[in-house]
Amino acid sequence: YLKIKEELDLKYDIEEAFNTLKASLNKQMSIDSLASKGEFFAAQLLAEYIGYTFVDAKDVLKFKYDSQIDYDASQVLFSNALEAHGKIVVPGFYGSYPNQSIHLLPRGGSDLTGSISARVLKADLYENWTDVNGIYTASPSIIKDVTQIEEITYRELRELSYRGANVLHEEGGCISSIVELALQGGSYSGGVLGNNGPTSPRSSIGSILE
DSSP, X not given: OHHHXXXXXXXXXXXXXXXXXXXXXXXXXXXXXXXXXXXXXXXXHHHHHHTOEEOOGGGTOBBOTTSOBOHHHHHHHHXXXXXXHSSEEOOSSEEEOTTOOEEEOOTTHHHHHHHHHHHHTTOSEEEEEOSSSSEESSOTTTSSSOOEESEEOHXXXXXXXXXXXXXXXXXXXXXXXXXXXXXXHSSOEEEEEOTTGGGSOOEEEXXXXX
């Protein structure tokens, strides 16, 4: 994080943030709270770099005490934050219970945060930026000369996820949230992009009705 701050000439005092965290460490701190700090720090740096407002996930992504996502509460809080700031960066991977204690999302948690935020804000488009350019017929890190899937339906994507595809995770409901968003919006389409962002080859996720 220090290297990122220096190379991007950012003002966020990450060293002070580290010192504050170190001073607060004790046996009463939950593992979830400690584990959430990586995303918390990274989002602060990203928000400053792109000129958006940082909004802590614990203040907008809410869980019920049975660990189920509280979509109603989250929708109000996300909407209020977006209305107040216009453009926001929210850390992935965690949210909070009604008492503000931190709760971690399961595997693929950052994907899930993105899909939840798109769902509750009724976004026109949800893009998932990954370390590979789209969705392939096999893992490009294992098999050479694999074919990129340019278009895929939600049903096919869910099946791939159940069978172990890691670009989007079914566990935790990422794909379920995308499907729910599609049902709400009717004409929703989504995409999976690689690490070159908008210039990357894209795998488009087609209509829920296909």
